[in-house]
Amino acid sequence: MNPQLRTEKLQQIVVTAEQMRNIEDRIFSAGIPVAALMEKVAGKISQRLQTLFSEQQINRYHKIGILVGPGHNGGDALVIARELYFLGYYVIIYSPFSKRKELTEAHANYAVSLGIPVCSNIEELQTCDVLIDGLFGFGLERFIIGEIATIINTINTWNKFVVSIDLPSGIHTDTGEILGTAIRADFTLCLGLWKQAFLQEVGLDYIGIAELIDFDIPLTDITAILGESPILNRITPSIAIHSLPLPRLANSHKYKNGHLLIIAGSQQYTGAAILAGLGARASGIGMLSIAVPNSIKPLLSSALPEALIIGCPETENGAILKLSEEIDLRRYQTIACGPGLTPEAHPILDRVLTANCPIILDADALNILAKLNPFFTLSSRQSPTIITPHFGEFKRLFPELIELEKNKITLAKQAAELTGAIIVLKGARTCIATPNQVWINPDSTPALGRGGSGDVLTGLIGGLLPPIILAEKPVESIVNTAVWWHSQAGILAARERTELGVDAYTLTQYLIPALIPFIKPRS
Numbered sequence: 420m421n422p423q424l425r426t427e428k429l430q431q432i433v434v435t436a437e438q439m440r441n442i443e444d445r446i447f448s449a450g451i452p453v454a455a456l457m458e459k460v461a462g463k464i465s466q467r468l469q470t471l472f473s474e475q476q477i478n479r480y481h482k483i484g485i486l487v488g489p490g491h492n493g494g495d496a497l498v499i500a501r502e503l504y505f506l507g508y509y510v511i512i513y514s515p516f517s518k519r520k521e522l523t524e525a526h527a528n529y530a531v532s533l534g535i536p537v538c539s540n541i542e543e544l545q546t547c548d549v550l551i552d553g554l555f556g557f558g559l560e561r562f563i564i565g566e567i568a569t570i571i572n573t574i575n576t577w578n579k580f581v582v583s584i585d586l587p588s589g590i591h592t593d594t595g596e597i598l599g600t601a602i603r604a605d606f607t608l609c610l611g612l613w614k615q616a617f618l619q620e621v622g623l624d625y626i627g628i629a630e631l632i633d634f635d636i637p638l639t640d641i642t643a644i645l646g647e648s649p650i651l652n653r654i655t656p657s658i659a660i661h662s663l664p665l666p667r668l669a670n671s672h673k674y675k676n677g678h679l680l681i682i683a684g685s686q687q688y689t690g691a692a693i694l695a696g697l698g699a700r701a702s703g704i705g706m707l708s709i710a711v712p713n714s715i716k717p718l719l720s721s722a723l724p725e726a727l728i729i730g731c732p733e734t735e736n737g738a739i740l741k742l743s744e745e746i747d748l749r750r751y752q753t754i755a756c757g758p759g760l761t762p763e764a765h766p767i768l769d770r771v772l773t774a775n776c777p778i779i780l781d782a783d784a785l786n787i788l789a790k791l792n793p794f795f796t797l798s799s800r801q802s803p804t805i806i807t808p809h810f811g812e813f814k815r816l817f818p819e820l821i822e823l824e825k826n827k828i829t830l831a832k833q834a835a836e837l838t839g840a841i842i843v844l845k846g847a848r849t850c851i852a853t854p855n856q857v858w859i860n861p862d863s864t865p866a867l868g869r870g871g872s873g874d875v876l877t878g879l880i881g882g883l884l885p886p887i888i889l890a891e892k893p894v895e896s897i898v899n900t901a902v903w904w905h906s907q908a909g910i911l912a913a914r915e916r917t918e919l920g921v922d923a924y925t926l927t928q929y930l931i932p933a934l935i936p937f938i939k940p941r942s
């Protein structure tokens with residue numbers, strides 16, 4: 420297989436500890452000796468460490484401490500210690516365990532025979548410039564307590580540059596939970612396949628920058644364990660780009676690119692409607708209509724001159740009372756409803772739920788939905804429904820699920836199964852769940868954690884959907900695209916303006932620039 424295609428495919432795959440073990444068992448039964456695989460893997464890590472060290476201006480005069488655990492994560496660390504030693508680095512080994520797995524023990528003995536220094540007291544590592552964490556990998560099976568916990572806590576207080584092998588020691592491979600305590604890494608080199616922990620939010624602050632080290636696991640072995648269409652997937656740039664309605668047909672016109680209706684805003688939250696409109700603008704939507712309370716129509720018209728702004732009767736407090744007579748829901752390929760509505764706009768949700776096109780419900784539409792028996796309401800819909808809750812909104816919608824389950828990925832999947840809706844559970848690792856599959860957006864930025872970001876996303880999803888509906892393609896892939904694109908815009912904006920400089924309006928201005936590097940110009 421072409422190496423680029425392989426890399427692309429691997430970036431999409433996610434495994435649990437059990438699945439990794441099963442895949443590993445298959446390759447061991449096929450004939451590769453465990454020791455040979457460890458050499459190969461640790462050799463690749465050593466190569467990557469050399470480039471990483473030079474990026475970090477770490478040279479052979481710096482001292483590198485190697486933390487060695489009892490299992491094969493520790494074995495990897497010892498092979499790395501040996502390779503770095505041969506390359507001329509100043510390494511020192513520390514292994515606070517009386518018992519080690521046989522192969523790990525053999526590598527420890529060999530390292531000693533070579534004269535690599537070993538220390539017996541954690542304090543001796545305090546003079547190191549870098550620490551390589553090989554205490555535990557995916558074999559961590561219980562809480563870390565006692566002396567090992569103290570060692571990890573001590574290391575964390577030093578603020579050294581730490582590179583973890585496979586996972587930061589102490590992180591649960593599947594849930595990302597901290598099992599008592601965990602190493603706070605600056606960099607984590609995940610081995611072979613992405614473990615679920617990297618897509619969970621709880622462990623993110625411990626993982627640092629994460630990178631996958633491919634060690635040539637045959638794709639057939641991966642497929643044998645995960646199946647042809649795995650349930651859990653990572654969104655990759657090429658998957659996201661592939662679903663965009665590009666290039667446009669040469670004879671395209673506005674109606675071919677679809678018509679979106681956004682129902683949003685109130686006197687209190689005018690900006691939410693504008694931000695959703697600007698999100699939709701970046702999608703390239705053919706026709707954009709925005710229904711708002713009458714009194715804010717002039718503001719919307721000046722912010723979005725290309726859109727058709729429809730003023731609606733409003734309540735005393737300036738929320739939409741009912742949709743204007745001129746709105747015929749059959750005219751749109753998608754309706755996005757919610758940003759800035761306020762709960763007073765509750766009568767309009769009943770009407771939106773009757774629409775025969777895909778609908779996106781966000782913000783106040785979700786708060787209103789929470790009071791309407793969400794399971795029944797959503798599962799009664801015939802056309803696709805996309806809901807975009809953050810965790811707080813999700814809790815209000817599905818309190819029954821939260822009582823039984825903590826894992827966000829599982830929660831989103833359960834909600835999708837029970838409602839038939841596409842659940843976009845927003846956060847640092849947004850997951851998009853349908854009844855059959857879950858996709859996770861693996862890259863984002865905390866810069867997006869501020870008011871208005873979600874309104875932009877709702878508009879963007881809304882604007883991307885109509886051409887997909889007209890082309891009769893499945894809707895979920897474009898939802899993934901919108902989530903990925905939105906966070907790429909945040910990442911680019913944060914890079915150019917710092918993490919403080921990404922207000923929601925600025926974010927809308929980065930949507931197109933974030934896409935440009937990924938799009939081939941029409942030749």
Ligand SMILES: NC(=O)C1=CN([C@@H]2O[C@H](COP(=O)(O)OP(=O)(O)OC[C@H]3O[C@@H](n4cnc5c(N)ncnc54)[C@H](O)[C@@H]3O)[C@@H](O)[C@H]2O)[C@H](O)CC1
Nearest residue numbers: 443457489490491492555556557558559560561562563585
């Ligand atoms: N994926 C692969 O194909 C390869 C993985 N490699 C590396 O091996 C580890 C997994 O190795 P394993 O020996 O199964 O597990 P660990 O090293 O993570 O540790 C298990 C070891 O630790 C003991 N233990 C577990 N929990 C605790 C605890 N809380 N306190 C104390 N001790 C604990 C347990 O009893 C075992 O003895 C993987 O991550 C990779 O780094 C291969 O090198 C290459 C192929």
Ligand SMILES: [K+]
Nearest residue numbers: 552555586588
């Ligand atoms: K580790």
